[in-house]
Every structure is written in structure tokens, then in C-alpha cells.
Amino acid sequence: MGLSGPDLAAIGLTLQLATVVTVVLLIIGTPLAWWLATTRSVLKGPVAALVSLPLVLPPTVLGFYLLIAMGPQGWIGQFTQAIGLGTLPFTFGGLVVASVLYSMPFVVQPIQNAMEAIGTRPLEVAATLRAGPLDRFFSVVLPLARPGFLTATVLGFAHTVGEFGVVLMIGGNIPGATRVVSVQMYDHVEALDYAGAHQLAVIMVLFSFVTLVALYRFQSRRGVSGLKYGG
Amino acid sequence: MDTIKLRFHHGFGPKAPAPTPGFRLDVNLTLPATGISAIFGPSGSGKSTLLRCIAGLLRADTGYLSVNGQLWQSEGHWCPTHRRPLGYVFQEASLLPHLSAGGNLEYAVKRAPSGQSRAVYQHAVGLMGIGALLDRMPDQLSGGERQRVAIARAILIQPELLLMDEPLAALDDTRKREILPYLERLREELDIPVLYVSHSADEVARLADHLVVMENGKAVAQGPLMDVLSRIDFPVRLGDDAGTVTTVRVVSRDSHWHLVKASFRGGEFWLRDSGDEPGAAIRVRILARDVSLTRSLHEDTSILNRFEATVTQIVPDDDEAMVMVQLTVGSLLLLARITRRSRAHLALAPGQTVWAQIKSVAIVR
Numbered sequence: 001m002g003l004s005g006p007d008l009a010a011i012g013l014t015l016q017l018a019t020v021v022t023v024v025l026l027i028i029g030t031p032l033a034w035w036l037a038t039t040r041s042v043l044k045g046p047v048a049a050l051v052s053l054p055l056v057l058p059p060t061v062l063g064f065y066l067l068i069a070m071g072p073q074g075w076i077g078q079f080t081q082a083i084g085l086g087t088l089p090f091t092f093g094g095l096v097v098a099s100v101l102y103s104m105p106f107v108v109q110p111i112q113n114a115m116e117a118i119g120t121r122p123l124e125v126a127a128t129l130r131a132g133p134l135d136r137f138f139s140v141v142l143p144l145a146r147p148g149f150l151t152a153t154v155l156g157f158a159h160t161v162g163e164f165g166v167v168l169m170i171g172g173n174i175p176g177a178t179r180v181v182s183v184q185m186y187d188h189v190e191a192l193d194y195a196g197a198h199q200l201a202v203i204m205v206l207f208s209f210v211t212l213v214a215l216y217r218f219q220s221r222r223g224v225s226g227l228k229y230g231g
Numbered sequence: 232m233d234t235i236k237l238r239f240h241h242g243f244g245p246k247a248p249a250p251t252p253g254f255r256l257d258v259n260l261t262l263p264a265t266g267i268s269a270i271f272g273p274s275g276s277g278k279s280t281l282l283r284c285i286a287g288l289l290r291a292d293t294g295y296l297s298v299n300g301q302l303w304q305s306e307g308h309w310c311p312t313h314r315r316p317l318g319y320v321f322q323e324a325s326l327l328p329h330l331s332a333g334g335n336l337e338y339a340v341k342r343a344p345s346g347q348s349r350a351v352y353q354h355a356v357g358l359m360g361i362g363a364l365l366d367r368m369p370d371q372l373s374g375g376e377r378q379r380v381a382i383a384r385a386i387l388i389q390p391e392l393l394l395m396d397e398p399l400a401a402l403d404d405t406r407k408r409e410i411l412p413y414l415e416r417l418r419e420e421l422d423i424p425v426l427y428v429s430h431s432a433d434e435v436a437r438l439a440d441h442l443v444v445m446e447n448g449k450a451v452a453q454g455p456l457m458d459v460l461s462r463i464d465f466p467v468r469l470g471d472d473a474g475t476v477t478t479v480r481v482v483s484r485d486s487h488w489h490l491v492k493a494s495f496r497g498g499e500f501w502l503r504d505s506g507d508e509p510g511a512a513i514r515v516r517i518l519a520r521d522v523s524l525t526r527s528l529h530e531d532t533s534i535l536n537r538f539e540a541t542v543t544q545i546v547p548d549d550d551e552a553m554v555m556v557q558l559t560v561g562s563l564l565l566l567a568r569i570t571r572r573s574r575a576h577l578a579l580a581p582g583q584t585v586w587a588q589i590k591s592v593a594i595v596r
Contacts, residue, residue: 128318
């Protein structure tokens with residue numbers, strides 16, 4: 001099949017966005033998941049709910065509020081302007097911020113589940129072997145939660161590739177900057193170019209299917225009771 | 232200086248997992264920091280809770296702990312577990328599951344306070360007989376093998392105090408017998424004080440030098456093993472496990488009958504030949520249920536060991552049919568568990584001289 005230049009640009013942009021978002025999410029999601037897995041704070045419930053909101057909210061709601069917050073009058077917008085970044089809506093950076101929030105539960109929850117499954121015993125064992133808190137985190141928690149990290153990476157990446165509503169609200173449709181595959185496909189349909197839409201749609205279906213099959217096979221082989229959104 | 236001084240008071244909150252509802256730990260002890268001290272008691276008596284307090288895995292409401300003059304914990308001073316120079320062997324599988332047996336040992340070696348030579352490592356591995364297992368992952372090891380690796384790991388962290396929380400309880404009898412000799416070698420070859428939690432009278436009789444008896448969160452008796460065991464008011468209801476432990480010296484071996492003669496102050500025993508050479512000190516255990524009493528000496532009996540003994544005390548048993556009789560034979564203290572009816576029949580009373588027949592003497596070490 002012959003993908004057009006704009007199609008390829010959209011695919012490239014989508015992969016770039018998903019990669020950046022996944023890396024950012026692993027960096028901020030890991031300490032957040034550890035906090036959620038271990039805290040006894042009364043804030044645990046509210047924070048967990050906040051992280052999980054994108055699971056139930058229509059993406060347009062999240063996109064709408066982000067658009068306002070990141071706009072020239074919003075508090076995020078005021079801040080980004082003050083440090084000389086301008087405003088984020090309709091930029092790649094804005095897409096990253098929105099996607100990080102939108103895909104957060106898909107990364108935090110598998111890591112948190114894996115960390116909770118470790119239990120207290122291995123950590124007590126490590127403490128009796130002179131491992132301090134940070135040492136225990138790196139030498140026990142991270143290796144034992146590894147299956148959770150794999151699930152988190154795959155789901156975070158795949159979910160970012162598949163988003164549409166948030167992107168449209170926050171990023172609009174700027175070729176090479178914010179026009180990702182899902183938006184490009186929407187354009188094809190709007191233009192009644194069903195053949196073009198088909199090509200992208202098939203690629204998306206295959207990508208998602210293969211990704212999930214690979215993930216579930218890994219989970220069942222490792223006996224991981226990971227997260228099975230829709231699975 | 233060679234003492235462990237400890238004092239812990241701890242009540243569990245409504246949500247914390249207490250051993251039994253309403254349980255409180257109230258312990259105030261001074262223990263020798265040499266040899267093996269057994270902390271003995273029924274399940275739910277607070278033995279493991281006490282050990283967790285000592286390790287700093289559980290923060291008691293109020294606590295004081297010093298080991299060989301080093302303060303580990305007091306009001307206003309708290310040393311977290313990873314800063315306490317201790318080794319800990321947990322009850323069940325505690326190997327880090329993402330590391331091989333050898334990886335688990337390396338984990339300890341890397342974090343030990345001072346570098347150690349390869350020889351020390353080899354010694355620990357040899358002591359526990361795990362040289363062939365080092366490449367295996369924990370789930371490829373049997374329960375007994377896992378526990379031997381865990382013990383070697385606890386040694387390699389170079390502890391000043393080794394805490395063992397029922398290390399054999401999760402194993403079947405065969406595995407227990409497999410590990411006990413390793414624990415004995417540990418005691419003989421390493422000079423590390425051990426606190427050994429157990430609810431098995433067998434293990435205690437075999438391993439311990441010092442005994443603390445726990446009941447309902449309190450230490451109800453403590454002292455050298457032989458003294459505590461021969462106390463007739465022994466506060467833990469041992470039933471069939473009641474008995475005394477004593478050390479005797481092998482005098483001679485009788486190769487014809489495969490027996491050895493062993494002496495104590497005031498008498499001699501015949502024992503089945505254990506392979507011990509004359510001069511060796513061995514520890515024997517005599518269960519109260521294996522001691523019977525007669526008013527006169529019976530020569531026509533299959534029982535080899537018969538002693539003239541003096542009754543010192545008689546107390547009722549938990550079982551209404553039985554009484555416990557304490558006797559002395561020279562320096563040897565014996566307990567005999569006989570029926571109340573026999574006691575009346577023989578008209579036994581303190582101060583009397585009787586003949587004690589010992590049906591079996593078990594060599595425990």
C-alpha cells in the first residue's frame with residue numbers, strides 16, 4: 001500500500017509522542033506508584049482516584065480543562081509564559097503534557113500492583129542484610145516489580161498511540177507538530193478518502209492487536225496477574 | 232559486657248496483627264551473649280514478636296536493647312534494622328526470589344561491614360553444605376536447602392547477634408533432621424551468640440545452652456537449660472515432652488553389646504553406642520514418661536539403668552490421672568511422670584528413697 005507523505009509524517013509523530021510520553025511516565029509514575037503502594041496516608045484514596053480519572057472521563061473533558069489551564073489566561077499558561085516557553089496548546093509539548101495525564105493510570109496501576117504483590121517480607125529480609133531504604137528500592141523493589149514495568153511500558157505506549165479526543169482538544173491538527181495518526185485518519189474520513197483512512201485504520205488495528213497478544217502471552221507465562229483493561 | 236539486655240512493652244493497635252486478641256508483650260531480660268539461647272513457648276506466646284522487636288522490624292511502644300554494651304534502642308534512641316549488626320533467619324522461605332542461591336549470598340557479602348576473604352565465604356558455604364546449589368534459583372531448591380542458604384547468608388553479613396525465628400518449623404521431620412546437624416556445626420564452629428525461637432522441646436533440648444520460656448507475652452522462666460528444664464513447676468505445660476537434659480562423660484565403650492558407659496556425678500548410665508570416644512562429653516535427654524519408680528530394686532528387668540533416687544517434690548500434673556515426681560540421683564535431677572494411682576500405691580512422699588528405672592536415654596548431642 002502506498003502511504004502518502006502526510007500519512008508517514010503522522011505515523012512518525014505518533015511514535016515520537018508515544019515514546020516521549022512513556023519515558024516521562026515511567027520516570028514520574030515509578031515513585032508515584034511506590035508511594036501509592038506503601039503509604040498509609042489519608043491522601044492515598046484521593047490521589048489514586050485522581051490518577052485513575054482518565055479511565056472514566058471522556059477525553060474531551062480532560063482536554064477542555066487542559067486547554068483552559070495551559071492557555072494564556074490559565075495558571076499553567078501563566079507559568080509557561082513567565083519562564084519563556086510561551087503557551088503549550090497547539091504544540092508538541094502541549095500534547096506531551098496532556099498525554100502524560102491521560103495515559104497515567106495505564107502506567108501507574110501495573111507498577112503499583114506489582115509493587116504491592118512483593119509484600120513486606122523481601123523488604124524485611126533486605127533490611128536484615130543491611131540494605132537501607134534506597135538500597136532496598138533499587139535492589140529488591142525494582143527487580144521484583146519488573147513484570148509490572150513491562151506491562152506499564154507497553155500499555156502506556158499503546159494507549160498514547162491510540163488517543164484522539166485529548167489530542168484534538170489540545171493540539172488541533174497542525175501537520176508535523178500535532179497531527180498524529182488518529183487525527184490524520186479523521187481528516188481522511190472528513191475528506192471522504194475512505195481508502196486512505198482504511199490504510200491507517202488497518203495499521204492501528206494490527207499494531208494494537210499484536211501488542212496486546214504479546215503482552216498477555218508474557219503475563220500468562222510469568223504468572224503475572226497484571227492489569228487487563230479490556231482483556 | 233557479654234550480655235544482651237532487653238526490655239520491651241508493646242500492645243497491638245486495633246488494626247495491627249497481634250498473635251492473639253488482646254495480646255501484650257511485656258519482657259524484661261538479661262541474656263548471656265554467648266552460645267544459643269532458646270526462646271521457647273507455645274504459638275501465640277510472643278516469641279516471634281519479641282524477636283521482631285530485637286531486630287527492629289517491629290517498633291515496640293517502649294523498648295530498651297543493648298548488646299555487648301552497644302545501645303541499639305532506648306527511649307529517644309532508635310537504630311533501624313539495617314543499622315543493627317544482626318543476622319536473621321526467617322521461619323519460611325526468605326531468599327530473595329530474583330536472585331540465585333549464590334546471588335543471595337553475594338547480596339550479604341556486598342553489604343557486610345568489612346570485606347571478607349574468599350576463605351570466609353567458602354567456610355560458610357562448606358558449613359551449610361550448599362556448594363553445589365549456588366547456581367540454582369530459590370524455587371529450584373527444597374525447603375531444607377533454601378533454609379541452609381538463608382543461614383549461610385545470615386552468617387555472611389557478619390552478625391554480632393544471630394536471630395533465628397523457628398527456622399525448622401516449616402519443614403517436615405526428615406528435613407528437620409537434615410538441618411539440625413548444620414545448626415550444631417554452626418554452634419561449634421562460629422562464635423556468634425544466637426537467639427533461637429522454637430516451640431519444639433526436641434530442638435531446644437538439642438541446641439540450647441540457655442532457655443527463656445514465654446507465655447502470654449511474658450518471660451515466665453529463664454536460666455541455663457538444664458536448670459530450667461528440671462524445675463518441676465516448669466510453667467509451660469509440656470506433657471509428654473517433659474524431661475530433663477544433662478551432660479555426661481563417656482567412660483568406656485563395650486563393643487560386644489554396642490553400648491557405651493557414661494558417668495555423671497553420682498552414677499553411671501548405659502547408652503546405645505553413639506560412636507563417641509571415651510572422654511567425650513555428650514548431652515542426654517531423659518523424658519519424664521520414660522522414668523518409672525519401684526520401692527525395691529528389681530534385677531529381673533530389661534531396663535539397664537536403675538538408680539537409687541531420693542524423692543524431692545511431687546506436684547499434680549495437668550492431666551488429672553498423673554503426677555510429676557522430681558528425684559535426685561547424686562548430681563542428676565530426674566523427673567518421673569507416673570499415675571496418681573501408682574503414687575498412692577507406692578505411698579510416695581518427699582524425702583523417700585526409691586528405685587528409678589530409666590527406660591530410655593536419648594543422646595541429643
